């Protein structure tokens with residue numbers, strides 16, 4: 001009989017190892033601060049100063065990029081404040097780019113204008129952009145206003161002048177996107193109503209995690225369905241701050257989503273991040 005080779009090295013083996021994918025923290029509404037393994041920092045839809053009083057723009061650690069989903073005030077209010085601190089690039093749709101530069105008084109060359117269904121090979125990550133569709137709940141409920149009936153909501157609520165055009169365009173132009181890190185970790189960001197349309201794009205992209213608008217009418221079942229539909233390992237909410245106003249408990253909600261996933265024998269999970277707290281996503285071996 002042939003002599004077998006030994007399989008075991010005599011030196012100590014490691015018990016566990018981990019490879020960093022992403023650091024992230026949730027701030028408010030659709031604002032997340034993301035940190036890639038190389039330190040590149042991305043801030044999404046910055047709305048902080050007009051929203052919370054226990055966290056400030058000064059506490060952000062960086063903003064090499066600010067990425068806008070759309071230009072309603074609850075998605076872009078702190079663009080200028082953040083840009084003034086870090087002088088990064090503001091990634092937004094071509095249609096709103098000039099007005100973003102003008103209103104926030106940011107040098108035109110710091111605006112990174114993007115189209116829909118395009119791929120951008122930035123030095124630190126790849127960005128794929130997709131069509132988005134703003135939620136039209138008010139129209140369905142018959143309370144939406146015609147352009148001729150609209151007042152300047154940012155002026156009325158925050159006494160900030162000149163944001164009216166961005167508010168108007170915010171309902172028309174919306175961008176979903178997927179970021180792929182240099183380690184091939186893919187994060188999908190999507191908001192609004194066009195979930196099935198976006199999911200069909202994601203069939204090809206195959207993201208690892210999805211930061212998904214928790215539309216207030218979604219049952220835990222629907223949120224679990226969207227998680228499973230895209231095959232992501234984690235679904236995280238954004239624009240869920242309204243749950244606090246209505247007294248809904250998002251922690252309980254996510255438990256229900258996870259129960260449904262478990263019953264379906266899916267290893268995917270929903271996760272409700274505690275605001276302002278950093279989390280690490282990694283691939284581990286143990």
Ligand SMILES: [Zn+2]
Pocket residue numbers: 070072134170
């Ligand atoms: Zn909006």
